[in-house]
Amino acid sequence: MKLKSILIAIVFLGLVSKVNAQSQTLALSPPMGWNSYNCFGSAVHEDEVKANALYMAKNLKQHGWQYVVVDFLWSYDNPPGSNIGNPFQKNLQDGSFVPWLTMDKWGRLTPQPTKFPSAFGGKGFKPLADYVHSLGLKFGIHVMRGIPRQAVWAKSPVLGTKGITADMIADTTSKCPWMNHMYGLNMERPGAQEYLNSLLKLYAEWGVDFIKVDDLSRPYSAAEVEGYHKAIQSSGRPIVLSTSPGATPVEKAVHLKINANMWRVADDFWDNWKEILQMFDYAKQWEGIGGPGHWPDCDMIQIGKLSKRGPVGVERYSRFTVDEEYTHMTFWSIFRSPLMLGGNLPENREQELKLFTNDEVLAVNQHGINPRQLFKTATSLAWYSQVPNSKAVYVALFNIGDQQQDVQVDFALLGFNGKVAVRDLWKSQNAGEFAGKYQIQVNKHGAVLLKLSPEN
Template identity: 75%
Template structure:
């Protein structure tokens, strides 16, 4: 089992290049659940708790630990509503409806109709305490910048005497798909103080993970640095995730120094063509992963999706069973963060099986330096990674074609000599020892994940 593997491997990473945050977070790719793909903006507290309870019972022992509330937790969605219209309307006097739940310092707080335990100004502290009581960690999604309604109301900035929200907002910096926020002008006095104030609030709630949206594309360098600085001073270690992609590859060094995970692509959904595109994005970011910084393929499209939006009707993942195996096999061999997107209490046996194979998850948590070995004519692909402290090699074989196909791995191409023992990690079976190569017929859009051991 790989329970709490990131902590167990801390000593092994001494001497490795750690992020400059001074924190020991995300030493291995974070593993958790995010509410967006199954609930959009309309997730309620009882549903978050139900997913946390499921993880605690079924998945925590395998290393899953983060429960992340995504997208508009300060926005009022009545029980049973769909994602709704995420835009605010500006009234003649300049105010906004619906009015987001916000404190006097211009900091958004949870909407009590969706999160009843937040009533009375408690914020997410009670929900975080419940999740922590299960031995899990709690995360939230936020939009970059400062609420427009805080700018309209000229909310004072905590920690910056005489500074109000309208004095630090960059009103020319807006999100094209949501009109709730303005960007921050990080050159203005008080801008960093505002970020410090919201991160201190999140720390007081018990937040362990923060996903900042509308910041990676376009790449807002100064604001990313601002969130990193705010995390450093908040008094609580937090994972910093930024989205959406496509994060510019030219910013690789900067993002590795300032974030723990960053999206390589826009939102990923249960469509085979998007899987093929993700392979290309991943190749572009090859070699940029390491303890504390991980290119992110986005959430796992497994299980029950889109219960209240945001994309398509309520459904189980449209991936075939072979495509599901390809999906999670690639996320594991590539060492992407693993954030489950489906509503876990509705998991089918196949969904739980995909999330609870300890040997497969070790590929994600223990593999080192994932590389593409080859991509042939767009119909077959092989990736591999090494294993710290071992001469063994993880290898993933992918059939991208429309018919069953024989896929081969030449042992010499990955530095193995002599006879090689082949173990199938999904089946947890040794297939025997082979000389020179191994080949297997793989179903259309299917994958095989192996551990190769040279004698």
């Protein structure tokens, strides 16, 4: 029994060592940036990516925002008559592989030049990445798990192998239920890892800093998650790995910490109050798991101009009320979710800019320690985290009821006695000193974010 315990301890320490090695290289705090999906669906064009990058550089970079991510189907031609905003329809690509995805001879998808003109001549995303980098920002892309079905049909050779072709490494029984472009990879077959290595080598040559790999977390594809992680390590470039969509199985937490930097806790999140209520519950399942290098992800921020060309609903500013937007930003901040803006940034109004540039609020997301749920009732909810190098704590209070009400935090729940200084972070002002509790009136579906500093 003693020997067995020692062996278990060695294995555990080995896992922790691997986790720490991953944690100390990338995403030490939750990544912050912009993603094209919520406002452009499959159809974002290069000029729109540049416009969002330029807006970020001018207005958001100084507050910590840095990633510019091109979401899915950048190799898709969007032929006349196709629904370019929401391609989850029939005839996305027919049995004859029409439209043909833009692909190199090694079976690796490349940007469609009609959407990304700078990619013409085989340049890939390098010119666009260079532009983003010139602004002091980082560049990311979305990819689908596996290998293109058209590469399997064409028996494309696998770079870095001798005589291995795409049809020899594909798992043709592994298919995405909502996208008919790809097959999964059989990672046990020779050449499968080499294919992923060739992909990440290409992305590294382009200057990619972030990849969001879709159809990877539900169902959880452990071998392919490991494959992407190994490919990133072999690429010679630090690249953040985000897995999608959710809900990712909580029991895979240790594996995720070793192999990924962020992972979705739920399916696609949109601007509906019921989905915020559901997100509170999803996040509670991941309580205590996030940390430097590995972050449970609540999905993109649904604030600003959405669905300009799909994918969900008509073009609009967020359907959230102003109070619901504050709840949205407050919870993503206190939980320490990655913050990826989903709206078209150049169309931001003053109210959006105010939500995205409060440095005291963003500090809660970037630096809070060990976020936890403090309490939950039928109409109210509270989460808290620790302020680094301090006895102070951050506390987020939420009114999840359907009418205005007082919400309070009892200091004893936090181990405080005596007077406590309260600062309202959204208002950027001190509320005063209080004993025993702090109580504040909160609008329907609203939130407040506080810093509590005990005198003793």
